[in-house]
Amino acid sequence: MWLExxxxxxxxxxxxxxxMGTLIGLLVGAMPGLGPMFGVSLMxxxxxxxxxxxxxxxxxxxxxxxxxxxxxxxxxINTPGGVGSVASCWDGYPMAQQGKAGTALGISSTSSFxxxxxxxxxxxxxxxxxxxxxxxxxxxxxxxxxxxxxxxLAMASKGKTLVGLALGGIGLLLAFIGGxxxxxxxxxxxxxEYLEDGLPLVPVALGLFALSQAFVLAEQGGTIAxxxxxxxxxxxxLETFRHFTTVIRGGIxxxxxxxxxALGISSxxxxxxxxxxxxSKNPETFGxxxxxxxxxxxxxxxxxxxxxxxPTFTLGIPGSSVTALFxxxxxxxxxxxGVKFFQESGALPYAVFAGILLAQISFFVIGLLLARYFxxxxxxxxxxxxxxxxxxxxxxxxxMRNRVEDILVTxxxxxLGYLLHKKDYPAICIVLGLVLGDITEANFHRAYLIGRRSxxxxxxxxxxxxxxxITLLSITGPYLYRLIRKMKKRVKM
Amino acid sequence: xKRELPLRSFFDLELVIxxxxxxxAFAFLIDTRSYNRIAALFPRLVSMATLLLILAYxxxxxxxxLKEEQPLEKEAEASVKGKGSISGHVSLAIMIGYxxxxxxxxxxxxxxxxxxxxxxxxxxxxxxxxxxxxxxxVIAFVCIFHYVLHTRIPQGFMGDLYQWIISR
Numbered sequence: 001m002w003l004e005x006x007x008x009x010x011x012x013x014x015x016x017x018x019x020m021g022t023l024i025g026l027l028v029g030a031m032p033g034l035g036p037m038f039g040v041s042l043m044x045x046x047x048x049x050x051x052x053x054x055x056x057x058x059x060x061x062x063x064x065x066x067x068x069x070x071x072x073x074x075x076x077i078n079t080p081g082g083v084g085s086v087a088s089c090w091d092g093y094p095m096a097q098q099g100k101a102g103t104a105l106g107i108s109s110t111s112s113f114x115x116x117x118x119x120x121x122x123x124x125x126x127x128x129x130x131x132x133x134x135x136x137x138x139x140x141x142x143x144x145x146x147x148x149x150x151x152x153l154a155m156a157s158k159g160k161t162l163v164g165l166a167l168g169g170i171g172l173l174l175a176f177i178g179g180x181x182x183x184x185x186x187x188x189x190x191x192x193e194y195l196e197d198g199l200p201l202v203p204v205a206l207g208l209f210a211l212s213q214a215f216v217l218a219e220q221g222g223t224i225a226x227x228x229x230x231x232x233x234x235x236x237x238l239e240t241f242r243h244f245t246t247v248i249r250g251g252i253x254x255x256x257x258x259x260x261x262a263l264g265i266s267s268x269x270x271x272x273x274x275x276x277x278x279x280s281k282n283p284e285t286f287g288x289x290x291x292x293x294x295x296x297x298x299x300x301x302x303x304x305x306x307x308x309x310x311p312t313f314t315l316g317i318p319g320s321s322v323t324a325l326f327x328x329x330x331x332x333x334x335x336x337x338g339v340k341f342f343q344e345s346g347a348l349p350y351a352v353f354a355g356i357l358l359a360q361i362s363f364f365v366i367g368l369l370l371a372r373y374f375x376x377x378x379x380x381x382x383x384x385x386x387x388x389x390x391x392x393x394x395x396x397x398x399x400m401r402n403r404v405e406d407i408l409v410t411x412x413x414x415x416l417g418y419l420l421h422k423k424d425y426p427a428i429c430i431v432l433g434l435v436l437g438d439i440t441e442a443n444f445h446r447a448y449l450i451g452r453r454s455x456x457x458x459x460x461x462x463x464x465x466x467x468x469x470i471t472l473l474s475i476t477g478p479y480l481y482r483l484i485r486k487m488k489k490r491v492k493m
Numbered sequence: 494x495k496r497e498l499p500l501r502s503f504f505d506l507e508l509v510i511x512x513x514x515x516x517x518a519f520a521f522l523i524d525t526r527s528y529n530r531i532a533a534l535f536p537r538l539v540s541m542a543t544l545l546l547i548l549a550y551x552x553x554x555x556x557x558x559l560k561e562e563q564p565l566e567k568e569a570e571a572s573v574k575g576k577g578s579i580s581g582h583v584s585l586a587i588m589i590g591y592x593x594x595x596x597x598x599x600x601x602x603x604x605x606x607x608x609x610x611x612x613x614x615x616x617x618x619x620x621x622x623x624x625x626x627x628x629x630x631v632i633a634f635v636c637i638f639h640y641v642l643h644t645r646i647p648q649g650f651m652g653d654l655y656q657w658i659i660s661r
Contacts, residue, residue: 162550163511169543170514173521173536180532187532188524214584218615221578383577383615384623387608388630390588395600395634399644404595411588418581423507441535448534 005350009358014057017050018355021061022362028062029069030374035084036305036322039066044325052333053348057355059329063322064116064356065363067305071108071298076101076377077224077385079213084301086428087269091286091293096224098289099231101378105371106236107291109364111247111298114240116360118251118299119258119306123313124353126255139446140458144467146440149267150432151474152274161478164429167420171433172440174199181442194405201434203397207410208427210396212417214389217382224382230375233368239291246292249275250299257300258307272300306356313337313349507554511547518543577616587611599649605631 008014021043028039039062047055070085075092088108095104137145150168177188178198189195217224240247253272276296277286286293305322312323314337330337335345342349377385397410420427451457458464522540525533579587587607594603608627617623638644648656 160550162546162553166514166543166546166550169539169546170517172539173518173543176521176536176539180528183529183532185529185532187528187536188521190524211588215581218579218584219581221615381577381612381615381617383612383617384626386584386615387611388626390591390611391604391608391630391634394591394595394604395638395644398600398647399638402645404647407592407595411585411592414588415581415585419506419510422581423510425510444535445531 001347001350002354004347005352006354008053008347008351009057009354014054014355015358017054017058018061018358018362019366021058022065022359022366025062025065025067025363026069026072026366026370029066030072035070036063036066039063040322040325044329047329048332052330052335053351053355055329055333056326056352057359059326060352060356061359061362063305063326064302064359065367067302068109068112068363068367071112071301072105072374075104075108075294076374077213077217077389079210079389080428084269084304087273087297088294088301090273090297091288091290094287094289095231095291095294096375096378100235100289101230101375102233102372103231103236103239103291104294105375106233106368107240107294108236108298109233109367109371110237110240111250111295112302112367113360113364114247115251115254115299115302115304116306116364117357118247119254119303120353120357120360122251122255122303123306123310123356137463138461139443139450141461141463141467143440143443143447144458144464144471146436146443148467148470148474149270149436150429151471152267152270160425161475164426165475167425167427167429168433171430171435172437173433174204174430175434175437176441181438182445194403199434200401200406200409201431202400203406203409204413204434205431206393206397207413207415208417208420208431210389210393211410211414212421212427214386214393215414215418216421217389218386221382223380224378224385230372230378233371233375236291237368240295243292243295246276246295247299249279250296251303253296254300254303255307258304259310268300268304269297272296302360309356313341313352508551511551515544515547518547579615587614595647595649597649597651599652600647601631601635602651603649604635 024043025039028042029035040059043059043062047058050058067084070080071088071092074080074085074088076096078089078093080086080089092104092108095101151165173188175198177195178186179196180187186196250272253275254268257268257271273286273293273296276292277283280286280290280292282290308320308323309326312326327337330341335341335348393410393414394407397406398404400406417427447457448455451460459468518540521536522544525537525540528536591603591607594606597603598606605627608630609623612623613620635646639646
């Protein structure tokens with residue numbers, strides 16, 4: 001079956017679609033603010049006339065390369081395409097500023113490829129075990145996983161945990177605008193028709209991530225790279241192989257979080273970054289261009305993207321909004337995801353899995369070939385980059401819903417992001433709150449109703465207790481760490 | 494290096510941001526009074542928690558500002574500014590101008606003017622590069638969004654007027 005699957009995936013037409021999907025994905029991903037969701041949803045209508053295997057292979061290539069393309073914008077202009085690429089900015093952008101943009105892109109390509117391979121192996125080998133764990137989780141656990149994601153992010157906010165949590169709260173409040181997920185009653189619209197459907201995510205994210213960076217670069221002047229160099233891509237490749245344990249740790253974080261429906265991508269890369277920083281002997285070098293700070297989130301992100309497909313293909317439960325589009329593509333082609341997909345579709349599932357593996361190889365090869373040209377972006381004067389970011393953000397925010405008001409939302413959130421950046425506040429916490437708002441509230445209410453209006457349900461299972469412990473540890477962790485360091489110093493004196 | 498007086502470091506941009514965020518959370522808390530119990534429960538919990546976190550941070554900040562002196566931030570920021578920098582407020586004003594221009598002349602023309610003028614404003618003087626990149630970017634993206642993605646590009650008042658004149 002496997003040989004047959006690979007034979008189908010390696011047919012000329014499928015290889016052509018693989019390369020096309022990779023190029024389209026790289027272009028979309030490299031644009032500030034546009035991530036895998038945008039790329040895959042944009043390409044879905046084009047797959048209607050394709051054979052099933054070609055369609056899924058094409059979408060897999062778009063998916064994998066958009067995620068990698070996201071990191072290009074994160075590393076070169078400090079503008080993540082989505083929440084999954086935020087951690088890539090923390091050490092990737094300082095590397096670009098130090099004249100090592102090419103090396104950083106080399107690391108990104110290689111780490112993403114290795115993450116993809118680890119994810120693919122997990123999809124093949126350990127998916128049944130992980131699904132059993134995911135099935136044991138109910139609304140209270142999903143609510144707590146969302147809280148863990150928010151608290152982990154606050155922990156990453158460089159000594160401003162309270163502000164990070166408060167910004168997460170503001171993000172959640174923004175998510176409450178529009179219909180209530182349980183009763184569907186309209187909330188927090190303040191009499192505005194525009195807010196009836198809720199605050200749109202794309203204009204807000206474009207403002208906070210992309211446009212805010214335009215403000216920063218305009219104020220900075222000059223060029224992004226402070227040294228007129230881009231470094232060698234080959235160095236990045238070798239650097240990744242040198243840190244094999246970092247790759248494995250990032251892979252584990254990606255698999256564990258990827259299998260949890262709806263939450264993986266937002267927290268996997270951040271979790272991997274924090275773990276790597278914690279185990280490092282020189283945690284103070286993280287955030288200043290440490291290659292390990294880039295390898296870990298890149299591996300975790302791509303691994304998580306593939307692991308997301310585990311519940312999608314095996315249970316028919318989408319691991320994320322992007323994989324929900326994969327289910328749509330399967331359904332359009334008359335296929336039913338779940339056990340039947342494997343039992344009744346002959347060699348097709350194997351062709352799809354082979355295609356997913358080929359998509360990883362495709363973006364790795366094309367990504368490495370193009371990295372040198374992408375890296376030169378850091379040498380372009382900010383006077384040219386700034387208006388281009390503003391133009392792309394404007395047209396990007398308008399294109400999603402064809403509403404001019406969305407452009408104003410992008411500008412307002414862009415200025416807010418700029419103010420937050422000036423004070424080193426983590427704007428990502430707002431976006432994560434906004435993304436997780438609906439899931440958090442819906443699961444909170446479900447759990448509350450299942451538990452007959454008692455909060456005891458949130459501490460009733462062992463998984464919940466573990467998740468609460470992680471939340472408490474991530475909130476108090478930075479303070480405890482500082483306290484322990486102070487005590488150690490005193491003992492030494 | 495100059496030093497700020499202990500309490501002066503408390504009253505700065507950070508305080509303004511925190512007060513705005515606090516006011517935002519407070520407005521949501523007040524608004525929950527008009528909703529049914531289920532719709533109000535979680536937003537109420539989140540807005541109260543957010544207010545408490547902001548208050549806790551303000552207390553910590555106030556305590557820190559009493560305890561230690563901090564160097565002036567403006568001096569540190571000024572040192573990293575390169576050639577052709579423009580302040581955030583000016584950038585905001587230009588963007589608002591761009592937004593208003595979209596209503597008047599439409600997205601295509603407003604974007605073209607914006608892409609031609611901002612680099613010059615930021616001190617870039619290679620006019621041929623500015624003209625080439627601006628025209629190519631606008632044509633490429635407007636064509637992609639209009640013809641491939643079928644996005645309705647805003648024509649603005651002038652565009653609508655032109656369409657009206659042609660149709661007569």
